[in-house]
Structure formats: C-alpha cells, structure tokens
Amino acid sequence: MADKRKPDPASMEPAPPVPSASGTSEPVAPPPASSRKGGGMMRNSAIFSGLTLVSRLAGFARDIVITAALGGSVGPAADAYNTALNFPNLFRRIFAEGAFAAAFVPAYARTLETEGAEVADKVATDALAAVAFATVVLTVVAQLTMPWLMTVINVGFLDDPARFKLAVILTQITMPYLPCMAIAALLSGVLNARGRFIVSGAYPILLNLIMLAAVIPARGDQVGAAYAASWAVLAAGVSQAGLCWWAARKAGANIRLALPTLSPPVKAIIITAIPAAVGNSATQINVFISGNLSSFVAGGRTWLATADRLYQLPLGLVGVAIGIALLPRLSRAVASQDHQQQQASMDEALILSMALTLPAAAALMAMPYFLIDALFTRGAFLAFDAANTADALFQFGWGVPAFVLIRILAPAFFxxxxxxxxxKFALVSVAVNAALAIGLFFAGLGIAGIAAAVSGAAWTNVLLLGGALWRRGLYRPSVAALSRLARIAAAAAGLAVIVGVAASLRPMIEAPVADLLAALGTAHGAKEAALLLVTGAGGLVYVALAFATRAVTVAEVRGLIRRGR
Incomplete structure (x- = not known):
C-alpha cells in the first residue's frame, strides 16, 4: 500500500466505500428546462451559487465537527457513518436527482408553457406519486435486506463485527432519506421551472444545520455521535421535503398527494429517463468497486469522504450552477436554431467555469495537506488521517476541471x-474508472489510487463528450475562447506557485500568526488563520494575473454585473 504513514497496528480496521465523483453527500438541485422569471445565465447562476456557497460553508462546519467527533482510522464510528450517509445517496443520484429529475423537469416546463399550469401540475402530481412509491418500496426492501447488502458492498467489514453491525444499523436509520430527497428534488424542479431558484438552492442548508445541532452535544462519544448524525440525516430529509412542498404550493403549483398511476406523461418521463438511469447506474458501479477496495483500509472511506467535500466545492459552486443556468438558455437557442447564440452560450459557460475552477484545482494540488490539516485535524481526526486524506485530495484535484466540464458539455446534448x-460515454468512463481503481490500488497507490481513477475517468468522459460535439459540428470553442482559456491557465499556474511555496514554508508563516494570537489572549487558531492568509494572498495573485494577462478585463466584469442585475 502507498499509505506509508501507519498508526498503531492495533487501530487498523477495514473501511467502507467511496463517494461518487459526480455527487455530494448533500442534495444538488436538478437543472431546470426553462425559466419563466429567470434573468439570464449570470443572474440564475449567481442566485444558485450564492446559496450553494452558504450551504457549502455550513457543510464545512458540519464536516469539521463530525470528523473531530468521529475520527478517521481509529474506531468503527467514522467509516460506519460514512457508509450510512453514502448508501441512500447512491440511489438518490440515480432516481431523485439524476435520471428521473432530468426527464421530469423539461416535461413539466414544456407542459407549463404550452398547456398551462393545471395540466402541468397534474403531470407533477402523477410523477411525484410514482417516484415516491418507487423509492419507498426500494427503501423497505433495503431495510429488510441490509445485513446481506452490507456483506456485498463492504467485503472488508466482514473481518470486523463491530464495524459491520454499526454500519448496518446506521444505514437502516438513514435509508428513509431516499424517498424524502426524491420528493424534494422533484419539487425543486417544479420551482426551477417556475423561475424560483431560492428554495431549490437553499434547502440543502437544512441538512447541515440539523446535523450540526445533533452532533455538537454528542462530542466525546464516537459511536453516540455517529448515531446522532444518522438520525439527523433522516430528520433533515423530512424537513427538506416539507420545505420544498411548502415553497411549491406557495409558488402556485397545485400539486397533491395521490396514488401512483402510469399516466401517459409519466410513461413518457420514464422512457426518457431510462438512458440516463443506465448511465447513472453504471456510474455507481464505480462506487461499488471503490467501496470494496477501500473497505480493506481502516479509515479509507472517511479519508475519501473528507477529500470529497473539498473537491466538490468548485463543482457545486461552478459546474452545477452554470449547468442549471446554461441548459434553459441553450435549449431556447437550439429550438430557435440560433447558432450564434448556441456558440456564445457555450463559450461563455466554458470561460466562466474555467476562470473559477482552474485556480481552485491549482490550490487543491499545490497545498492539499495544508488544507486538510488546517480544516480537519482535531479531536479524533489525527495527523495520520490528514496525511492520507491529502494524498486523495491531490489526486482529486487534477480531475476538478473535468468534473466541471462534464456539467458544461453534457447540456449541449440534453x-x-x-x-x-x-x-454511452458514461459507460466507457465507468470501465476506465473500474480498471484504473483496481490497477492503481493494488499497484501500491492505495486509497489515493482510487481518487486518481475517478479523475482519470472524468477526463475520459470530457474527451468523449468534447470530441463528439466537435465531430458533429455542434460546438467548437472559438479561437478567442481558447486564447482566454490559455491566459486563465497561466494565471492559475501563478497561484499554484505562490500557495505551493507558502505551504512549504508553513512553519515560518504560522509562527508569527501564533504569536499574534497569543498576544490577543488565545492559543488556538494559528493554522486556520495561516490558511486564510495564504489562500487570500493566492486569490489576490490570481486576480492580478488574470487582469494583467487580460484573461479578464474590467469592462467584462462591469458587463457581467449589469447583465446579472
């Protein structure tokens, strides 16, 4: 194994599966097909990104508290909890926020525009009944068969009865989160189609706040904190579904509770969703393979989940938000056969996403240990856990641009x-991921190899998507866009040099910060303050280089602000 920094062998215990490369442990709103009240890509992106930023910050606070309370490689609590959190999320990505939502939202928006609100809301009522029924049945089956399922999804747990039993119980507690999130995701799509982006961007915040409130009192008891966090997931799911129901009704959507029926619109949605469901299901094969691999390394599941939080930040803020704003704008341009607008929309999304993503990727790769240690090393989460998490974060880092590009290129097909x-391309990337994960894990990279496989598969998907768009003449980046991308990359490289050097000189930076804090009467917070100082300096360097190379101009910033308003 490549995980050379070993703790006491007595503490080594197996660990559960890894998160998917395309999702997070918290909900992500489905992309809207149209916006009746939306004000353009920048405005809709700003609304969703702003709320997502609040959610991510609350998520960081949640994860800092939970990792400190549950630990990493020592004890069964952290890995069992991360299994319990990931299992319903696996199915959520397939049903709630993946295939079904992607098929439902355009159908609902189209019906809303052409046949009126009454007919559209009948479609939403039938769709809600169908997805709720399917996910409740799946939840009940999973609850009853969880001991047998756990032997399949976490082979490495079989050698640790305590970890196995705790993972089964906690996953049974969190599994009802699935139907709650299926309902919330569908209602969020209704809100987006009606041009209401605030609640769909804000409802994930509830998960973080409720979990924080549950875990903070349980600190000091690893297993007790794991139970508290798992019950909080269920409570948050009920709250999120209730909030989205209230918001949809308040927005004028007359959606009712009904018995499931396979009405023609629902059948059409299911048929449309099948290809995406196959693709999403195939992606989860990677979760299964990676999970079984990481279950043989104590703390492996927790290390990957912690690294996942950081690399998912740019994906949530940039890729998802721009994808949500891009799809309706691009759909209108395709419907009107406005090729100039299609090109402009894609170029703008590409430049804007990379201007925000490349510096994030550069920072993740240049100072992964600095980031993880400053944010998470405390309580039961040890320096050993931080070091292995940093190895995984570095490998995720070079995949971040690809994760975002997938969100930009896929809407051109949708x-x-x-x-x-x-x-089809998702299936190919699944095969690449599986082969790389197995090969790199056993070649000695261990947990970091699993993360590298995720990034390699993402770039494979990007090359396939981009190549198909190029060959079909649907989208080819303009010369001006490619020039801008090169300048953005140069500015991001400058940021990487600055923060990389700062990370290597970390003790010299932290010492005066610690002295200043001591003078102010506190002995804590030196590493966190040093991280803020370094990232702030790196951000200023990037902005300066971006303007200096004309990757971004003052006139463009002013124009984007005016358009956003």
Whole structure:
C-alpha cells in the first residue's frame, strides 16, 4: 500500500466505500428546462451559487465537527457513518436527482408553457406519486435486506463485527432519506421551472444545520455521535421535503398527494429517463468497486469522504450552477436554431467555469495537506488521517476541471434531446474508472489510487463528450475562447506557485500568526488563520494575473454585473 504513514497496528480496521465523483453527500438541485422569471445565465447562476456557497460553508462546519467527533482510522464510528450517509445517496443520484429529475423537469416546463399550469401540475402530481412509491418500496426492501447488502458492498467489514453491525444499523436509520430527497428534488424542479431558484438552492442548508445541532452535544462519544448524525440525516430529509412542498404550493403549483398511476406523461418521463438511469447506474458501479477496495483500509472511506467535500466545492459552486443556468438558455437557442447564440452560450459557460475552477484545482494540488490539516485535524481526526486524506485530495484535484466540464458539455446534448450519447460515454468512463481503481490500488497507490481513477475517468468522459460535439459540428470553442482559456491557465499556474511555496514554508508563516494570537489572549487558531492568509494572498495573485494577462478585463466584469442585475 502507498499509505506509508501507519498508526498503531492495533487501530487498523477495514473501511467502507467511496463517494461518487459526480455527487455530494448533500442534495444538488436538478437543472431546470426553462425559466419563466429567470434573468439570464449570470443572474440564475449567481442566485444558485450564492446559496450553494452558504450551504457549502455550513457543510464545512458540519464536516469539521463530525470528523473531530468521529475520527478517521481509529474506531468503527467514522467509516460506519460514512457508509450510512453514502448508501441512500447512491440511489438518490440515480432516481431523485439524476435520471428521473432530468426527464421530469423539461416535461413539466414544456407542459407549463404550452398547456398551462393545471395540466402541468397534474403531470407533477402523477410523477411525484410514482417516484415516491418507487423509492419507498426500494427503501423497505433495503431495510429488510441490509445485513446481506452490507456483506456485498463492504467485503472488508466482514473481518470486523463491530464495524459491520454499526454500519448496518446506521444505514437502516438513514435509508428513509431516499424517498424524502426524491420528493424534494422533484419539487425543486417544479420551482426551477417556475423561475424560483431560492428554495431549490437553499434547502440543502437544512441538512447541515440539523446535523450540526445533533452532533455538537454528542462530542466525546464516537459511536453516540455517529448515531446522532444518522438520525439527523433522516430528520433533515423530512424537513427538506416539507420545505420544498411548502415553497411549491406557495409558488402556485397545485400539486397533491395521490396514488401512483402510469399516466401517459409519466410513461413518457420514464422512457426518457431510462438512458440516463443506465448511465447513472453504471456510474455507481464505480462506487461499488471503490467501496470494496477501500473497505480493506481502516479509515479509507472517511479519508475519501473528507477529500470529497473539498473537491466538490468548485463543482457545486461552478459546474452545477452554470449547468442549471446554461441548459434553459441553450435549449431556447437550439429550438430557435440560433447558432450564434448556441456558440456564445457555450463559450461563455466554458470561460466562466474555467476562470473559477482552474485556480481552485491549482490550490487543491499545490497545498492539499495544508488544507486538510488546517480544516480537519482535531479531536479524533489525527495527523495520520490528514496525511492520507491529502494524498486523495491531490489526486482529486487534477480531475476538478473535468468534473466541471462534464456539467458544461453534457447540456449541449440534453438541449437537443440526446440522452443516449452521454449515457454511452458514461459507460466507457465507468470501465476506465473500474480498471484504473483496481490497477492503481493494488499497484501500491492505495486509497489515493482510487481518487486518481475517478479523475482519470472524468477526463475520459470530457474527451468523449468534447470530441463528439466537435465531430458533429455542434460546438467548437472559438479561437478567442481558447486564447482566454490559455491566459486563465497561466494565471492559475501563478497561484499554484505562490500557495505551493507558502505551504512549504508553513512553519515560518504560522509562527508569527501564533504569536499574534497569543498576544490577543488565545492559543488556538494559528493554522486556520495561516490558511486564510495564504489562500487570500493566492486569490489576490490570481486576480492580478488574470487582469494583467487580460484573461479578464474590467469592462467584462462591469458587463457581467449589469447583465446579472
């Protein structure tokens, strides 16, 4: 194994699976097909990104508290909890916020525009009944068969009865989160189609706040904190579904509780969703493979989940937000056969996403241990855990641009009603991920190899999507866009040099910060303050280089602000 920094062998215990490369442990709103009240890509992106930023910050606070309370490689609590959190999320990505939502939202928006609110709300009522029924049945089956399921999804747990039993119980507690999130995701799509982005961007915040409130009193008891966090997941799911229901009704959507029926619109949605469901299901094969691999390394599941939080930040803020704003704009341009607008929309999304993503990727790769240690090393989460988490974060870092690009390139197919092509490419990337994960893990990279496989598969998907768009003449980045991307990359490289050097000189930076804090009467917070200082300096350097190389101009910033308003 490549995980050379070993703790006391007595503490080594197996660990559960890894998170998917395309999702997070918290909900992500489905992309809207249209916006009746939306004000353009920048405005909709700003609304969703701003709320996502609040959610991510609350998520960081949640994860800092939970990792400190549950630890990493020592004890069964952390790995069992992360299994319990990931298992319902696995199915959520397939049903709630993946295939079904992607098929439902355009159908609802189209019906809303062409046939009126009454007919559209009948479609939403039937769809809600169908997805609720399917996920409740799946939840009940999973609850009853969880001991047998756990032997399949976490082979490494079989050698540790305590970890195995705790993972089964906690996953049974969190599994009802699935139908709650299926309902919330569908209602969030209704809100987006009606041009209401605030609640769909804000409802994930409830998960973080409720979990914080539950875990903070349980600190000091690893297993007790794991139980508290798991019950909080269920409570948050109920709260999120209730909030989205209230918001949809308040927005004028007359959606009712009903018995499930396979009405023609629901059948059409299911048929449309099948290719995407196959693609999403195939992606989860990687979760299964990676999970079984990481279950043989104590703390492996927790290390990957912690690294996942950091690399998912740019994906949530940039990729998802721009994808949400891009799809309706691109769909309108395709429907009107406005090729100039199609090109402009894609170029703008590409430049804007990379201007925000490349510096984030540079920082993740240049100072992974600095980031993880400053944010998470405390309580039961040890320096050993931080070091292995940093190894995984570095490998995730070079995949971050690819994760975001997938969110930009895939809408070019979806806007044309093509869900099969992205599905095929997803299957190819699944095969690449599986082969790389197994090969790199046993070649000695260990947990970091699993993360490297995720990034490699993401770049494979990007190359396939971009290549297909190029060959079909649907999108080719303009010369001006490529020039801008090169300048953005140069500015991001400058940031990487600055923060990388600062990370290597970390003791010299932290010492005066600690002295200053001591003078102010506190002995804590030196590493956190040093991290803020370094990231702030790196951000200023990037902005200066971006303007100096004309990757970004003052006139463009002013124009974007005016358009956003």
């Amino acid at each position: 806007a044309r009603g093509d869900t099969r092509t992205p599905m």
